[in-house]
Amino acid sequence: MHIMEGFLPASHAIGWYAVSAPFVVAGAVRLRSVLRDKPEARMTLAAAGAFAFVLSALKIPSVTGSCSHPTGTGLGAIVFGPAVMSVLGVIVLLFQAVLMAHGGLTTLGANAFAMAIVGPWVAWGVWKLAGRMGLRFAVAVFLAASLGNLATYICTTLQLALAYPDPVSGFMGAAMKFGSIFALTQVPLAVAEGLLTVVVIEALSGKTRDSDRIAALAGEAR
Amino acid sequence: MSVGTLDRAASLNRWRHRALGEKALIGLGFLALAVTLPPWPGAALVSLAMLGFTFPGARVPWRLWLATVALPLGFLAAGAVLLLVQVGGDGIGLALGGTERAALLCLRAMAATFCLMFLAFTTPAAELIGGLRRLWVPAEIVELALLTYRFVFIIADEAMAMTAAQRARQGHSTRSGWLRSTAMVIANLLPRAMARARRMETGLAARGWQGELRVLSQRNPVSLGMVALVLILQAAILLAGTLL
C-alpha cells in the first residue's frame, strides 16, 4: 500500500524523509563496503532488487475476493537481510513511482519508512525470534512474512492518521478510520502473503535440498 | 499494461531529447510548488500548467495517461472520503469543514500526481536515475539502480510468460490454485534471477569490467528559452499562490 504523490503535506513529507534517511544511509554505507570487496555482488543485488520489483507487480488473490500485490518484504528480509533490503526497497519504490505511478517522489520518505524499513525489520526480527523459540520452519516463515506485511500496513495507517487527524477524536480516531478501511483488504492480504511466502520458501528449499541453501541463493549479497 | 509500458511511452514522446535538466525543472519544480503552496489556487494552477506541458507540449498519449492515472486517483478518492467523516464519542458523523479539507487535499494530490506523471511519461527511468549521479547519490548506488532497471524488464517478461503458461494449464482457475501458482512463479523466478546475475557477471567480465560500470552518456543541450519560460511560469504561480 503506497501513499500516493502529493497526499502528505510538505512538512510531513520532509519529516519522513528525515526519519528514513539514517536507515537508508546506513544501508548504503554497508552496501558500498560490500561492493568494494566484491564488485560482482552488484549483479546479485540488482537481480534481487528487480525480483522484488516484479514481485510487487504480481497479482495475488486476497481472501475477500479482491486482488492485490505481495510486498515481498518478508521474503526479501529473510533471504537478503533487512539492511540491504532498505536500500533495495528505496530503489524499488523509486521505480514503482516512475515506471508505474505507484507511490510518489514527495511521499518516497514515508513509503520507504513503512515498506523498506519497518516491514523488513519486523519480518526479520520475527524470523530470528521464532527461530530462537524453536518454532517450526513453516510457522516462522509465515509469522515473519505476515507480520512484516501487517507492520507495513499499520505504519502507513499511522502516517496517514498523523497527517490527517480527526477533527474530534484526533490522531487515535483517524488511525481507527484509516485502519478500518484498509483492514478490510490488508489483514487478509497479510495472511495471503504469509501463506505465499511459506509456499515459496518451501518450493525453494525443495529445489535446493535444505534450508541453509536459502542463504546460498542470496550469494554474495548477504 | 506491462512494466515497460510507461517507459516505452517515455522513450517515444516528442520531448524525449529535451535535456534532463529541463524536464526535471518542470516536473520537480512544479511538484515542489504543488505541495508547498496553499492548494487553492496554487495547486489548481500547477495542474493546469502540467496538463499543458504533458499534452500540447510532450504529446503524451492521453489514453495511456488516463489508464495510468486511474489507480492513484482511486487511492485519492478512498482517502478523501475519510476526511468527510469524523469519529467521536457519539459515533460517526459528517466532519465540520470536511468537504473543504477533502477538496483541498484532492487539488494538491492531483497536481502533484500530474507532475510525477509528466516525469514518468517524458523521461525514461534510466535517465532520471542516471541524473541522480549529479546530485549527492554515490555512484555505486546509482549503478545498482541502473542494473536493477535493466533486470526489471527481463525478469518481468519471465514472470509474465510463466503466468501465461500457468493460465493455459488452468493454474489460476481457483483461488487456492492461484495462490499456489503465484508462489511457484516466485519460487522459480528467484533462482532464475540469480542465475541471470551470474551470467551477466561473465558477460561483463568478458568486456573488461573492472568493478565500475562506466558508459558514455549522451547529454542533450539545454534550451535556455524553455528554461526561461518554465521559470517565469513558476514564479507567476508562486506569486499567485501566495498572494491570492
Add this chain to the structure above:
Amino acid sequence: MSAILSVEGLRYAYPGEVPALCGLSLEVTAGRKLAILGPNGAGKSTLLLHLNGSLRPDAGRVTLAGQAADYSRRGLNGWRSRVALVLQEPDDQIFAATVAEDVSFGPLNQGLSEAEAALRVQGALAALGIAGLADRPTHMLSGGQKKRVAIAGAVAMQPEVLLLDEPTAGLDREGAEQLVTVLRDLGRRGMTLVFSTHDIELALALADDVALFTGGTVLAQGGAGALLSDPALLARAGLRPPVLLELWLAARARGMCPPDAPMPRSVEDLVGLLARAASPAQAG
C-alpha cells in the same frame, strides 16, 4: 473437414504499442497440422495467445467449434481444457521439482482425482517418449528433454488442439527430428496441431497446412505443398523456399525433373526424381 478454431478480423495492440495483429483471419481444421509461418516479430506468438484466450482481441472474434469465444472464468476454463498452449521457452512453464509433479499440474487443475491425474501423467510421458524421466528433478534436464516435458504438461490435459510456439527453437538437428517424430505421432492419434515457426524446413517436415504470416496479417493460407513451393509468395513474407524445394524448382525449371511429379519431401525423394528424369535421356 470442419474448423475447430477460427479467427475473423482479429486486431490487437499491446498497450502503448503499434498493432501486433491487424485484421487477421484464419481457420484451423480439426485433425490437421497447421504451421503459422513467418519471420520473427510478425505476430505469430500473439496469435497463439488469442487462440486459447490468453489475450482478448481489441476487435474481431475467435470461434471455438462454432461457438463464439467466452471470456468468462468458466468459459476460459472449458476453452483451455480443449485448447492447450505450449510456450517457446520451457523454463517458463516447468515449475515443479520433478517431471511427474510438473506434468500433473494441468490435470489436477482440471479437477481430476490424484489417481486419474497419475494415469494422465503416465500417458503423456509415454506419448512424448520420456516415461523414464518421471522422477527426474526438473533442473537436471537437457534442453530437448525440457521441451518434451513442457509438451507433456499440455498433452496430459488431453486437449483437442495443441498450440506450440516455435517448438524446435534452440534444439539441435537430432533433438528437432525427435520432436517432429513425436508431434507427427500426436497428429496421427487425432490431435489438431497449430505451431508457429520461422523455420520453413520445419513447416515442410511437419505441416499439412500453412498460414503465411507477415506484419500481423495472414498473407495466404493453404496446403503446405502449394504454399512452400511458391517462391514469389514466400518472398513477400521475407522467406525463401526450403533448400530442398529451391533445388527442385531450379531443376524443374531446367527440365531436369518431370514437371508433373509430386513435390519431394525428403532428399531421397528428390534424388529419385532427378534420377528418373535423367535415365530416359541416357537411354535415348
Add this chain to the structure above:
Amino acid sequence: MSAILSVEGLRYAYPGEVPALCGLSLEVTAGRKLAILGPNGAGKSTLLLHLNGSLRPDAGRVTLAGQAADYSRRGLNGWRSRVALVLQEPDDQIFAATVAEDVSFGPLNQGLSEAEAALRVQGALAALGIAGLADRPTHMLSGGQKKRVAIAGAVAMQPEVLLLDEPTAGLDREGAEQLVTVLRDLGRRGMTLVFSTHDIELALALADDVALFTGGTVLAQGGAGALLSDPALLARAGLRPPVLLELWLAARARGMCPPDAPMPRSVEDLVGLLARAASPAQAG
C-alpha cells in the same frame, strides 16, 4: 598461417557435475573463421569460456599467440582486449540503458578517452549496420537487433579474435543471413572468428575451418569442405550433412554429378553441376 589461440589437453568440470571438457586440443588460425560444430551439450560454450579466460581449466593449457595464458588480473585484462566473447543470450551482456551507452562500456574499460571511445562506438555500430539504433533503449530492441548490439559491444574493443556462442540462435532466416553477411565482412577486415553452433548450414555458409565436437572432445578439425561432406564422420558427432551436400553426395553416388567437381556452396552451384553432368549424357 599461425595459431593465435591454441588449446592442449583441456579438462574441465563444473563443480559437482560430470566433466564438460575431456582432454581437448584445438588450434585457432589467425585471420580465419572457425566453426565449433556439435550437438547441444557437447561442451562448445564451455570451450569458448576457456578461450578468453572466463573459466580456468582443471588441467591442460591455453596459449595465446604463443604465450601461456596468464590468469592474473592484469593478464586477463590484456587477454580480453585481444579476444572478445559474445554470449548466446544478448540479455546476459547488454546492461546499459541505451545502445550507444552499452557499446561504449568495453572501450572505456580499456582505458580509452571519452572521445576515442565515442569513435569506437560509431565504428562498431556502423560495422554491424545499426548506426541508426544508437539512442534506442536497450529493452526495446528486437532479438536480432539485440544480437547485433551485443556483437558491436565486443567489436568496439577492436579485438584480434571474436568468439561467438551460437550467433544465429533464435534468429529467423533473414536475420541469420544478415548476421552472416556482417560476420563475413568482419572476417574480410582481418578479424579472426570462432563461433559455436549446432547448425551445420551456418557452418557451411560461414566457416573456413570446422572443429567437430562431441562429448567434450574434438572429433576432427579441418577445412570446412572436407569435414562437412563426410557423412560418416558427421554421423559420429550426431550430425547429418547440410541438405545441399546430402543431395550432392546422393547425386554423385548415382553418377549424376562429376566425381571430381568442387563442393557446391549454394543451390545455384549444385544445379549447375547437375546440369553439366546431364547434358553430355543427352548429347551421347
